[in-house]
Amino acid sequence: MSASSTADGARPSAGAGSPLHVADTIDAARDAGRGILVGYLPVGFPDLATSIEAAVALVDNGVDALELGLPYSDPVMDGTAIQRATTAALQAGFTVRDVFAAVEAIRSRVAAPVLVMTYWNPVLQYGAERFAHALRDAGGAGLITPDITPDSAQEWIAVSEATDLERVFLAAPSSTDARLRTTVEASRGFVYAVSTMGITGARADVDAAARGLVGRLREAGARNACVGVGISTGAQVAEVLGYADGAIVGSALVSALADGGVAGVGRLAAELASGVRSRVGDAADAG
Amino acid sequence: MTEPLRLESLIALPGPYFGEYGGRFMPESLVAAIDELSEAYEAAKADPAFTAELDALHRDYTGRPSIMTEVPRFAEHAGGARIFLKREDLNHTGSHKINNVLGQALLTRRIGKTRVIAETGAGQHGVATATAAALFGFECTIFMGEVDTQRQALNVARMRLLGAEVVPVKTGSRTLKDAINDAYREWVTSVETTNYIFGTAAGPHPFPAMVRDFQSYIGREARAQMLERIGRLPDAVVACVGGGSNAIGIFDAFLDDAEVKLYGIEAAGDGVDTERHAASIERGRPGVLHGARSYLLQDADGQTLESHSISAGLDYPGVGPEHAYLADLGRASYQPATDTEAMDALALLSRTEGIIPAIESAHALAGALRLGRELGPEGVILVNLSGRGDKDVATAGRWFDLLDEGAEQS
Numbered sequence: 001m002s003a004s005s006t007a008d009g010a011r012p013s014a015g016a017g018s019p020l021h022v023a024d025t026i027d028a029a030r031d032a033g034r035g036i037l038v039g040y041l042p043v044g045f046p047d048l049a050t051s052i053e054a055a056v057a058l059v060d061n062g063v064d065a066l067e068l069g070l071p072y073s074d075p076v077m078d079g080t081a082i083q084r085a086t087t088a089a090l091q092a093g094f095t096v097r098d099v100f101a102a103v104e105a106i107r108s109r110v111a112a113p114v115l116v117m118t119y120w121n122p123v124l125q126y127g128a129e130r131f132a133h134a135l136r137d138a139g140g141a142g143l144i145t146p147d148i149t150p151d152s153a154q155e156w157i158a159v160s161e162a163t164d165l166e167r168v169f170l171a172a173p174s175s176t177d178a179r180l181r182t183t184v185e186a187s188r189g190f191v192y193a194v195s196t197m198g199i200t201g202a203r204a205d206v207d208a209a210a211r212g213l214v215g216r217l218r219e220a221g222a223r224n225a226c227v228g229v230g231i232s233t234g235a236q237v238a239e240v241l242g243y244a245d246g247a248i249v250g251s252a253l254v255s256a257l258a259d260g261g262v263a264g265v266g267r268l269a270a271e272l273a274s275g276v277r278s279r280v281g282d283a284a285d286a287g
Numbered sequence: 288m289t290e291p292l293r294l295e296s297l298i299a300l301p302g303p304y305f306g307e308y309g310g311r312f313m314p315e316s317l318v319a320a321i322d323e324l325s326e327a328y329e330a331a332k333a334d335p336a337f338t339a340e341l342d343a344l345h346r347d348y349t350g351r352p353s354i355m356t357e358v359p360r361f362a363e364h365a366g367g368a369r370i371f372l373k374r375e376d377l378n379h380t381g382s383h384k385i386n387n388v389l390g391q392a393l394l395t396r397r398i399g400k401t402r403v404i405a406e407t408g409a410g411q412h413g414v415a416t417a418t419a420a421a422l423f424g425f426e427c428t429i430f431m432g433e434v435d436t437q438r439q440a441l442n443v444a445r446m447r448l449l450g451a452e453v454v455p456v457k458t459g460s461r462t463l464k465d466a467i468n469d470a471y472r473e474w475v476t477s478v479e480t481t482n483y484i485f486g487t488a489a490g491p492h493p494f495p496a497m498v499r500d501f502q503s504y505i506g507r508e509a510r511a512q513m514l515e516r517i518g519r520l521p522d523a524v525v526a527c528v529g530g531g532s533n534a535i536g537i538f539d540a541f542l543d544d545a546e547v548k549l550y551g552i553e554a555a556g557d558g559v560d561t562e563r564h565a566a567s568i569e570r571g572r573p574g575v576l577h578g579a580r581s582y583l584l585q586d587a588d589g590q591t592l593e594s595h596s597i598s599a600g601l602d603y604p605g606v607g608p609e610h611a612y613l614a615d616l617g618r619a620s621y622q623p624a625t626d627t628e629a630m631d632a633l634a635l636l637s638r639t640e641g642i643i644p645a646i647e648s649a650h651a652l653a654g655a656l657r658l659g660r661e662l663g664p665e666g667v668i669l670v671n672l673s674g675r676g677d678k679d680v681a682t683a684g685r686w687f688d689l690l691d692e693g694a695e696q697s
Binding site for chain 2: 072083087094111122124147183194203
């Protein structure tokens, strides 16, 4: 995909050969007997250039896949750490087009797939089809859509099929079995298992509900299930990867970037990556 | 403009979609709770015991039916058209909000939850919810934009007096839209024990249809009162529109009466040609916010714009999806009224009729003044006086410079 892969002295692993889809990264990690670490950062915080550097730093320090947040005025699933950062990005002049520029720049430098996390209205206003093509052309893997569910996403499902983009829907501990099956069937790449009944933000304990939810997702036919919301330490990453295919860290990284800049977020990424190791027991081959 | 011929009734449309508007664009974490509420509502609607209990509550607690008052001295300023006010301001708690809240409170009990949360703009819905919580013995938390807690300080005190916790919301524009965001965030976290009593006919299905149904007492009563009083239906029904619950509540019973024109008055703030207004239908375009597709004030990127109105209850950048549908159909017309027009109408009704309306409702009065001049002396206009103005006395005092030098208003 990325034509200009070696433009600015990219690392040998970057560019044309790097996996476009998170599913491929999960498969490769599964073959190696481990799960993946997914890192979230919003585009444009504290500014576009720094957000790109920070995302590159995540991968350099062991993050396997990136989730880039598209700052939105009404982020109902996000806690204060992410709200504060995305509000700052909007105030600093973020526009939707910056996301495509960021994806392209990041993809030219690191060999990690890049998903975009976005609330639905910005996509709707850009035009779902136009958005999908721009994301695909930039080398993006697909979308995580926190405020739409498969039953409200007919347009996005059709467009993402046509453009071969991954679509990650969320599953919650409160979801019924029937809804989990619908979510699994509609998702591509992985299903995002919300660890707890809550919004984003670091928590001391990742809810036991996450383990149960991942189990139910497997019963519903999920090949790939990644757990997010509340994960902030390497130990929590290790715990989650004992039963899930991926651990998603957001708020903690955003806070690290806000407090310690690119170096700070890199250090936390390295600490989190220390939690990525061979999964416990023989669960790895079960899916 | 002639009405298109319609074969099917527009009354009590079930949702989730109203034409291309509405739907349920929600985080999965809330879908189970919304489904539960939806099913409980469908069951309740079909249960005569539920309706009987709600009717009894409205009779013995709200004070329904609310009266209808003709305002001839006010109408002299409207070209002589006859103007009737549906007096929702006389409901217990002072506005139409109680109609919806008592319905949802009964549902809350029906689904076995013991805590309620709500958003509020002007504080009317928050006060109504806090009132119902006291009546039913629920725990209650109200989310209110920090800007609104300041301009509606009296209502904050009322809610606290009623035993509710009031949380000033400090995110975003710190007004109604952000209060809704924070209420959703709280609901995601506490959904097992908590019901969200949504205050307007917007949001995800089933709220637009359910809130309309709970508010439709207004139109049913007013339609019968009109027939009884003057032997015919009004030429026009006028209501203010923020999210649009009082408007859809009075419109619903008239939707199939093609000869009755329906007017929703949006808050134009400083004017719809400025950046400071809340006229979502007049100046917005379709988008998704707070769970539904509807008209929305937004920028090219789909970021919600901040709305502006002197009226906290109309200061919302979206509008209920059924209004978007009625606007597209041409069944209802939506017109703006500025802060100045609304405040002038507020003063006029106060001085000519001894009725101080809420600033929200004063927008409808401003629309009626304009409309009356078009209709002339033969015209009959029904206005939904959705709330009383006690909460707005401090704002009016500042606007009209009525406060003595050095006087301290709470």
